[in-house]
Amino acid sequence: MSTSIRIPTPLRKLTHGAEIVQADGANVGELLTSLDAKFPGLRERICDETGQVRRFVNVYLNDEDIRFLSEQATAVKTGDEISIVPAIAGG
Amino acid sequence: MSPRPNPYFTSLRCRECGRDYPKEAVHVCEYDFGPLEAAYDYEAIRPVLTRGEIESRPRTMWRYRELLPIDDEPTVGLQTGFTPLVPAPRLARRLGLTGDLFIKNDAVNYPTLSFKDRVVAVALSRARELGLETVACASTGNLANSVAANAASVGLKCFVFIPQDLERGKVVGSLIFGARVVGVRGPYDSVNRLCSEIAGKYGWGFVNVNLRPYYAEGSKTVGYEICEQLGWRAPQHTVICMASGSLLTKVHKAYTEFAKLGLIAPGTGRIHGAQAAGCGPISEAMKLGRETVKPVAKPNTIVKSLAIGTPADGYYAIRVMKETGGSAEAATDPEVIAGIELLAETTGIFAETAGGVTVACAKKLIASGAIPRDESVVLCITGNGLKTVEAVTDAVGEPEVIGGSLREFDEQILARGTGAAATV
Numbered sequence: 001m002s003t004s005i006r007i008p009t010p011l012r013k014l015t016h017g018a019e020i021v022q023a024d025g026a027n028v029g030e031l032l033t034s035l036d037a038k039f040p041g042l043r044e045r046i047c048d049e050t051g052q053v054r055r056f057v058n059v060y061l062n063d064e065d066i067r068f069l070s071e072q073a074t075a076v077k078t079g080d081e082i083s084i085v086p087a088i089a090g091g
Numbered sequence: 092m093s094p095r096p097n098p099y100f101t102s103l104r105c106r107e108c109g110r111d112y113p114k115e116a117v118h119v120c121e122y123d124f125g126p127l128e129a130a131y132d133y134e135a136i137r138p139v140l141t142r143g144e145i146e147s148r149p150r151t152m153w154r155y156r157e158l159l160p161i162d163d164e165p166t167v168g169l170q171t172g173f174t175p176l177v178p179a180p181r182l183a184r185r186l187g188l189t190g191d192l193f194i195k196n197d198a199v200n201y202p203t204l205s206f207k208d209r210v211v212a213v214a215l216s217r218a219r220e221l222g223l224e225t226v227a228c229a230s231t232g233n234l235a236n237s238v239a240a241n242a243a244s245v246g247l248k249c250f251v252f253i254p255q256d257l258e259r260g261k262v263v264g265s266l267i268f269g270a271r272v273v274g275v276r277g278p279y280d281s282v283n284r285l286c287s288e289i290a291g292k293y294g295w296g297f298v299n300v301n302l303r304p305y306y307a308e309g310s311k312t313v314g315y316e317i318c319e320q321l322g323w324r325a326p327q328h329t330v331i332c333m334a335s336g337s338l339l340t341k342v343h344k345a346y347t348e349f350a351k352l353g354l355i356a357p358g359t360g361r362i363h364g365a366q367a368a369g370c371g372p373i374s375e376a377m378k379l380g381r382e383t384v385k386p387v388a389k390p391n392t393i394v395k396s397l398a399i400g401t402p403a404d405g406y407y408a409i410r411v412m413k414e415t416g417g418s419a420e421a422a423t424d425p426e427v428i429a430g431i432e433l434l435a436e437t438t439g440i441f442a443e444t445a446g447g448v449t450v451a452c453a454k455k456l457i458a459s460g461a462i463p464r465d466e467s468v469v470l471c472i473t474g475n476g477l478k479t480v481e482a483v484t485d486a487v488g489e490p491e492v493i494g495g496s497l498r499e500f501d502e503q504i505l506a507r508g509t510g511a512a513a514t515v
Contacts, residue, residue, distance in 0.1 A: 009291035010121045019292070045122060055383075055406055056107075056124040060284065063277075065401065068388050085287045086119040087403035 003031055003076050006083040011046075014039045028059060029072035031082060046084060056087045099136045100160045103127040103304050106407070114160070116221055116296060118303040126403070127304045129160035137352050142323060145354075152209050152312035158348060159312075160305050161216045167241050168212025170201050172312050176320035176469070182437040182450075183468075186457050191467040193326070194434070195317055197474070198442055203240045203264065204475035205233035205443075206338065210309035211241045214298035217305040223296035224248055229286035230299075231279050231334065231396045232261030233443075233474050238298055239270035250295070252282050257395060260478040278390055280400050310338045314345025317469055318355050325349070325360045327466040328417075330453045332445045332473060333364045333373050334397040336408030342471070343411045362411055363461065364419040365452030367394035367427065367444075373405040377412055377419035384409070393424045393482050394444040396474060418461040422451035428486050430454070431476060441476035449473075 002022045007015050015021050023038065025031040036043035048054050051072075059066045060083040066074045076082070102111040107125025118127055136157045148154035152172025153165050175196045183192035197206040211234070218226050227250040228238045235251035242249035251265050255274030265272045275282045290300040298306045318325055325346045331339045339362060346359035366374040369392030376384045384405035390398035402408070412419055422430065430450035435441050442450070449470050456462045476483070491507075493499040 006288070008287070010117075010119050010124070013121070045124070048123075054124050056119065056126060056403070058284070058401060063281070065280075065386060065388070067386055083284070083288070085284050086124050087401065 003078075004081045005031065005035060006081065008084050008086055010086065011042065011084065014042050014045070025076065027070075027072065027076060028061065028066055028074045028082065031076060032072070058085045058087055059083070060085065097157060097159075097162055099132050099139075099157045100129055100162065101132050102130045104130040114162075116218075116223065116294075116301040118301050129304055129308050131158060131348075133348070133351055140352060140354075142354060145319065152212065152309070152316070155312055155315045158308075158315070159213055160308050161213065162220055165212065165216040166219055167215035167245055168202075168208060171208045171212045172200065173316055174200050176317060177438060177440065179438045179470075182434065185433060185437055186454055188457055188462075188464050188468065190327070190463075190465045193317075193321070193467075193469045194438055194440055195313060195469055195471045196440055197313065198440060198446065198472050198476065202244070203233070203236040204478065205237065206310065206313060206471075206473040207233045207237040208241070209312050210234070210306045211237040211298060213309035214296070214302045214306035215241050215245070215247065218247070218296040218298075218302060219245070221296070225250065225293075225295040226298060226302075227251065227286065227289070227295050228298045228300075229253075229279070229282045231398060232257050232264075232478065233396055234299065235270075235272070236261060236264040236478075239265040239268035239272075242270065243268040252286050252289075254279050254282055254395070258479045258481055260480060264478060278400060279398055280386075283399075283401075307337050307341055310341035311345035311348070313338070313471060314342035315349060317342075318346065318349050321469075324355050325358065326469040327360045328363060328456075328462050328468040329360060329471065330363045330365055330449055330456065330462075330468065331471045332397055332449045332452075333366050333402065333405075333408055333419075334399045334445075335402045336364070336373050336404035336406075338471070338473070339364050340404050340407045340411050343415065359415050361417040361462075362415045363417040363452070363456055364408055364412055365449045366419070366421045367392040367397050367448050368421040368423045370394070370398045370400060371421035372400065373402055373408050374419035374421040376405065377409050382406060382409055392427075394427055394448055395479075396443060396445045397448060418456055418459075420452035420455045420461075422448050422455070426451040428483055431483055432486060434472070435476070440472060442472045443474035443476050443479040444482045445474055446472040446476070447482075 023034040105120035105125040150173040177194045200208045225248040249270040290297040349355045370390035387400035427447035430447035
């Protein structure tokens, strides 16, 4: 099962400039693992040494922050879109 | 090429890992997504930026320009800042405070009546140095107003993105400048996310996305001015409203830098944070003793300017409050309205909803003993009440209407007494 993942600008060097990449997995954690196999080093940019999504990264499943869902255990299905977005300042 | 006026701004540096980056339109570390922050050569600044030198300069935020992250002379927002620090003895009495109380009144900042004029002056001056022609922002209103106005003043193309349900004053206050105003259905956090993606795709200068390291530093000038206006010292307590938490961390940075440069004695005083109860993730984490901020999915408060559910600087704001011995509070909507009224009736300052949060939370901090009654306090008022009149329209009521005759005035108005309307 393949899911589209939107890659933010700071990580596109690792995806050879690609803005959207495909990865396989039944949940967000598996997608990140699949992504790291394709683009080595990507996972450690998104997750800290304990495996948690870094403090300054937001990961969205469609329009919902995975922190409001089941974090990396959040299930994904065909057609879903994952976005990785750096946290930004107020306004 | 002649030497640039500001050789002191050296690089952008990751707050997490300390890696240095060139001074471009980048805002996060490629390795850990940590925010990039401007770095300075303080040793070189120290002999140059003396009290006397600062006092000799024009009364704007640019009198501290060595500590602001642009290379050349500023070109946007030249009149911004140096807003009044107003003694507030009548409010102090109402809050039960015997120490000195001051209002840092950015409700009269130039040109758009909020502290955001400071951050935009820096961000757009830098945007022009970087050759950007289109500027933009994600905003809860005040930032949109300031980006639109300042872009218009120098002919930059401008897009502002806001939640579509903002107060009318803030919407009109962006449209009037000819900016493209895009209302996004959803909370501010959705706007933020969209802007982050647009910035990546089109390379525009988003003041609070890819220009954030420059933008955020503008907030420090609030702290520099407070110290200078207090006679070169930091207050014992500073109360600051929090949306992303950025302003609070930058006021702390300002006090710390002034101490490092010998402009004030060491010590920053206690720094306290204020949020709305309907969107108070930083205050909640602080009260629970946690360092991690649990995002608020659906903010529910009249304080739209602070309604950021995923506060980017929440973690650092908590660290500042803990390090300085500060506290956090949250205010309900009725407390916010009462706070706006109390400030207005005792100081003559009409603050927007965020100011009501600051006053209401200060009241709680004094009542709880977090702020001892005999110590000095500065409340940071960040925006103007005329932009959020909806919030207090019901509370203030209507004028007393009469015909134009003296008889009606005598019989209908004076007959009710000569006290303030609120006491009638």
